[in-house]
Amino acid sequence: MNDSSIPPPGHALANSPSKSVSSQPATGFERALGALRHAIPVVQRLLPLLDGNYGTAVSNLLNPQPQAPPPPPPIDLTPVEDSLAALHAAHQDLRGQILVQNAALKRVEDQLEMVGDATDRITFAHKELAEELKIVARKVTVFAFVGLGLLAISIALSVILFLHIRRVLP
Numbered sequence: 001m002n003d004s005s006i007p008p009p010g011h012a013l014a015n016s017p018s019k020s021v022s023s024q025p026a027t028g029f030e031r032a033l034g035a036l037r038h039a040i041p042v043v044q045r046l047l048p049l050l051d052g053n054y055g056t057a058v059s060n061l062l063n064p065q066p067q068a069p070p071p072p073p074p075i076d077l078t079p080v081e082d083s084l085a086a087l088h089a090a091h092q093d094l095r096g097q098i099l100v101q102n103a104a105l106k107r108v109e110d111q112l113e114m115v116g117d118a119t120d121r122i123t124f125a126h127k128e129l130a131e132e133l134k135i136v137a138r139k140v141t142v143f144a145f146v147g148l149g150l151l152a153i154s155i156a157l158s159v160i161l162f163l164h165i166r167r168v169l170p
Contacts, residue, residue, distance in 0.1 A: 026034075
C-alpha cells in the first residue's frame with residue numbers, strides 16, 4: 001500500500017471513497033452529477049421566481065451563501081481519561097477495602113458464633129449446677145433434721161437419765 005493514499009490525521013472523512021482518485025476517466029453521468037451538485041444552491045435561490053416572488057429571489061441571489069460552520073476544535077479527552085483512570089484506581093482500592101472488611105466481618109461473625117456456643121455451654125452447665133445444688137440442699141436439710149432429731153433425742157434421754165439418777169441417788 002502506498003503511503004500517499006493514507007489521509008493525514010483529521011482529514012479521514014474529507015476523502016470519501018466516492019471522491020477517490022481513480023485511474024479510470026469520469027463517465028458522463030458522473031460529470032453531470034458533479035455539475036448538478038454545484039448548481040443546486042443557485043437553483044434553490046431561484047425557485048421563488050416560479051411562485052412570482054421576485055423580491056425573494058433577488059434577495060436570495062444577493063445574500064451571501066451560508067457558509068458551512070467551521071469544524072469544531074479537536075476535543076482533548078486526556079482529562080476525562082485521566083479522571084476515568086483515577087476513578088478506576090479508586091474503585092479498585094474500594095473493592096480491596098470491601099474485601100478486607102468482608103473478611104474481618106466474617107472473622108467477627110465466627111467469633112460471635114463461638115461466644116454464643118460458649119454461652120450456651122455455660123448456661124447448660126449452670127442449669128446442671130443449680131439442679132445439683134438443689135439436690136445437695138435437700139440432702140443437707142434432711143441431714144440437719146436427722147441431726148436435730150438425734151440431738152433432741154439425746155437431750156431428752158439425758159434429762160430422763162438425770163431425773164432417774166436423782167431419784168435413785170438421794
